[in-house]
Amino acid sequence: MDIDAGAGPAGGERAVPVEWTVVESVIGPLFLAATGRGLVRVEFHADAARRERMLDRLAGQLGAEPVECASGLLAEAIRRLDRYFAGEARDFDLPLDWSLATGFNRQVLRELAASVPYGTVVGYGELARRVGQPGAAQAVGAAMGANPLPVVVPCHRVVESDGGLGGFGGGLETKRRLLALEGVLPEPLF
Structure with missing residues (x-):
């Protein structure tokens, strides 16, 4: 909801x-x-x-x-x-209060939550295109950095077009762990 x-x-x-x-x-x-x-x-x-x-x-x-x-x-x-x-749920289906996200950021985050399911990734540029702003990849990156609901609104699933991880407010190791949990990346060896 x-x-x-x-x-x-x-x-x-x-x-x-x-x-x-x-x-x-x-x-x-x-x-x-x-x-x-x-x-x-x-x-x-x-x-x-x-x-x-x-x-x-x-x-x-x-x-x-x-x-x-x-x-x-x-x-x-x-x-x-x-x-x-625990690997038992793939979505959150929770009521979200979007009052800490506005304008373009809210639009991008809502699109992300609605269209990038568990175990998949999307590029910054592709997400920009999906919200009708194909030249706004950097602005999408800024929206990810301002995400008030990380994990639940899965900004960890947004990556660079060349396959690089990009940035992440929780740190790149956290992003790697979340993507590994979802099967996008292999689990670390140690």
Whole structure:
């Protein structure tokens, strides 16, 4: 399910309650946040310092102080991520709150989520072409870097046209591990 939330408090909406938690995964701790509309943020390498920065940033972006996992908003996202990392699930089918992505970035991320399934990759230029902007490969790269929902909105599946990995906000080793999990790359030998 996909919720097309507005632009958040800056767009004149009321503040939205936000819940958060940190979960362990095979790629390290992940910071997760959700609103009543859906999952709104995933952040890699969620050590204490990064978690505090994310909480401050979310409070400013969404206009509400995030609270630690109070009502169960994150329960289904946690279950889906656990199943994904165990190799038991290939999609997330979660409500998503898109309020942290706008304009071109939102368009590109929604196209990515809708059209690049588990175990496949797409080039930056091809994704640009799919959203009607064939010369915007670099802008697609910027949209991937600004993705507020990595893993769930699979920016790790976007690669260079020559087969290179390209960049990744979670680090190239994390991108390699996600692509190996999906069978796109071989598992590391050690």
